[in-house]
Amino acid sequence: MPHQDLSFETMAVHAGREDLATLGVHALPLDLSSTYPLNDLARGGESLELMAMGGQDKQNPVYSRLYNPTVGRFEEALAQLEGAAESVAFASGMAAMTACLLAAKQRGGHVVAVRPLYGGSDHLIASGLLGLEVTWAEPDGIREALRSDTALVIAETPANPTVTLLDIESVVAQACGVPVLVDSTFATPVLQNPLKLGATLVLHSATKFIGGHGDVLAGVVATNAEWATELRKVRVITGSVLHPLAAYLLHRGLPTLSLRVRAAQEGAKVIAQKLKDHPGIKAVHYPGLEGGDPSGLIGTQMRGPGSLIAFEVENFEFASVVMGSVKLMTPAVSLGSVDTLIQHPAALTHRVVNAEAKAHSGIGPGLLRLSVGIENPDDLWADLEQAIVKAMAKTGIHA
């Protein structure tokens, strides 16, 4: 039974578990089979052919690169949470992005993308590795960037690493019918549903909030049946499948996704304000702060500002001392875990992005990105504040 009429929290607990009672189990089963017994050769061959073209045959999986029930249940759940017809899971967020680009390439050789994007996505699109041409557009210049062979418009909101918000409805309107992909990793389905605003594909690095515990690498795309078929076809051909153990862990974590996202968000609101009030900090980028959401997208497009904060300090040395002095937080890339991570985008996640593009997006030597976890914000602030005080002393910056 689909749960579309239920609230998000209820859906997150029950989605993708519809067949468990019939199976006679209560917890999610983990099916690690790489292959499946074939009762009938002719039927097996037909199933293989169907799935090689992106179709599904849950009754006759044949081989785990074609279908795996543990992965399938997670996909069913994620589709429900995004209000999508289907979702397709991949080995990582980058595998998911690659599959979207390869599927788009069947329709045309050009994409339009809005910066900033996650550094890896920027690298993939800018590299030309997949044989697609790209036009980088300003948020209000998408329409002008379209060509007759534009197959996809790519946007990320909130954007990594600056937490800049894009108006999804405006992106969709400017795309003039070209499918829009929104990377919604920072928002999760708890805080926004891009498909309801007209996007065709919503991508998550499930490595982040959806996994939520820093122990899974995964990606997922929620979309309509037509694109899902194309994406499964690419996945079968290229082999970028999600491991069933990873799918099991992701699905196991979905019931607490909303609790985790909201608890981290409450902590982030506190930390963002304290950063803003601190004399050692030059600027704070967080849509939950007064003036931090000039387009008024919190409360309309998004149900909350999330738990990522970007903030600017004096210079690289200051940033480096802060990252090296935190004790409770972990100096590490990635985000969306129950624990707090701090990283330096220009030196790490966005290192490979073109220098002018970095400067244009505000990814400078003094920018730090904080992914606030679910720890008590008072403990987090005590840790961050002592690191900031140390950096002020070391770099000779006085309040």
Ligand SMILES: *Cc1c(COP(=O)(O)O)cnc(C)c1O
């Ligand atoms: C991390 C990230 C990705 C890439 O995901 P992986 O799971 O690391 O491959 C894509 N988009 C955004 C916004 C990310 O933060």
